[in-house]
Amino acid sequence: MPGFSSKNSDLGRIVNFFEILFRKGISLNIKVSASILNSDLSAIGAEAAKADIAGADWIHFDVMDGHFVENISYGAPVQKALSKRLFIDTHLMVTHPHTQIKLFAESGSNMITFHVESESDIDHTINKIHRAGLMAGLAIKPATPAESVFPFLEKVEMILVMTVEPGLGGQEFLAYTLPKISAIRKKADEVKPDLMIEVDGGITGDTAPLVKKAGADVLVSGSYLYKAKDMFMAMHTLK
Numbered sequence: 272m273p274g275f276s277s278k279n280s281d282l283g284r285i286v287n288f289f290e291i292l293f294r295k296g297i298s299l300n301i302k303v304s305a306s307i308l309n310s311d312l313s314a315i316g317a318e319a320a321k322a323d324i325a326g327a328d329w330i331h332f333d334v335m336d337g338h339f340v341e342n343i344s345y346g347a348p349v350q351k352a353l354s355k356r357l358f359i360d361t362h363l364m365v366t367h368p369h370t371q372i373k374l375f376a377e378s379g380s381n382m383i384t385f386h387v388e389s390e391s392d393i394d395h396t397i398n399k400i401h402r403a404g405l406m407a408g409l410a411i412k413p414a415t416p417a418e419s420v421f422p423f424l425e426k427v428e429m430i431l432v433m434t435v436e437p438g439l440g441g442q443e444f445l446a447y448t449l450p451k452i453s454a455i456r457k458k459a460d461e462v463k464p465d466l467m468i469e470v471d472g473g474i475t476g477d478t479a480p481l482v483k484k485a486g487a488d489v490l491v492s493g494s495y496l497y498k499a500k501d502m503f504m505a506m507h508t509l510k
């Protein structure tokens with residue numbers, strides 16, 4: 272009965288749609304940005320779509336230049352291959368991010384985050400991102416003090432607090448970064464209450480409650496999601 276089975280799959284799709292809405296609605300204020308760095312890169316497009324279907328709000332695209340960090344990951348042409356439908360949260364771990372803005376803006380980024388420790392002029396790079404029509408984020412490594420991003424809180428949409436050393440997926444969460452998240456949240460509440468704080472590295476079902484309590488509202492998660500038997504459930508646990 273072909274009609275019946277097609278109805279069945281339509282019904283399946285509707286149930287799936289509401290399940291995604293339900294899961295996304297559980298904590299509207301907490302976003303999950305799925306890092307595809309440790310996914311199956313031979314099928315990167317399908318892996319990004321898998322996280323989207325499982326309820327990820329954003330796809331986190333980690334760019335490494337072999338200079339700011341030791342590894343080289345992938346660049347704008349690979350990002351361009353991802354579906355235009357996805358919200359792409361580009362994390363530039365590169366020494367000269369200002370040279371990359373145009374390329375990534377043309378390759379699907381919705382948000383571009385670069386490091387306060389990079390060698391580009393911070394104000395100039397933020398302006399370049401905004402002029403390209405995108406949201407701007409500023410990232411901070413674990414050992415860099417919170418105060419280094421304070422002058423820029425009103426100028427960006429998001430601060431990314433690294434909760435591991437940048438350069439690799441699958442590392443252990445560094446708990447000493449928690450007071451820094453709280454310090455940035457406190458300062459942001461004074462000067463820019465709608466500033467988003469993203470955390471990146473070692474985010475799992477165990478560490479998510481700690482970072483949320485400290486004031487994070489966007490959780491990057493890679494290996495925890497991609498290693499999970501049920502990515503829906505893992506997403507639900509994070510939120």
Ligand code: DX5
Pocket residue numbers: 306308309331333362435436437438439440441442471472473474491492493494495
């Ligand atoms: C590390 C990257 C992270 C990393 C997160 O340099 O910025 O985005 O992929 O991966 P997990 O969640 O495995 O720590």
Ligand code: ZN
Pocket residue numbers: 306331332333362471491
């Ligand atoms: Zn990242």
